[in-house]
Amino acid sequence: MELEEFQRWVRQFYRQRGWSEYGPFIRVGFLMEETGEVARAVRALEIGRDRPDETDRPLPELEQELVEELGDVLGNVILLANLYDVSLEEIASAHQAKLMKRYSEGEGTAVPHKEV
Template identity: 70%
Template sequence: MDMNEAQQWIKQFYGERGWTEYGPFIRMGFLMEETGETARAVRAYEIGRDRPDEEVQSRERLKQDLVEEIGDVLGNISLLADLYDISLEEAFAAHQQKLLKRFGS
């Protein structure tokens, strides 16, 4: 699935559930929440959680958690971009050009 297809799928899936009705400030809150969950997943994968009240997870399960959390971040980024009529491809192209201009190839 390319970035535009993914962005359209996210918009439709979230829209069917009423989740696209949130404005940019609420969406940013969701993005920050998911970013924190991604940070927690990275920590668990890299150094563990070291908590006696949590079951030890396998490396495969830890990686799957990380994949899912990164997906949640991407979903929120996609919806935020959509609020401003920005495609993910457009955002990535601008990012790429900025870096190439700044640092060269």
């Protein structure tokens, strides 16, 4: 699915349920909640949750949970973008341009992920 098509779908889906009526401050709160759920899903994948009700969950189930939570984050980002009439294409292009400009001189190279 293309970004623009997905952005339109999210707008319509959330409007039909009355979920797009929330203002930006409430929407940011939802985004933070969903971001926390992404963190919880990553923790479950990487080090486990050490909870008796969450033991022995198969890897595909944990991976699916992460995908779904990332989708919730993306949905909330889209809703914020829609509140300000900004397309995902514009966001992606601006982000790419910012990073290309920032790192065009070869400074600030990324630090590789280190295993703990």
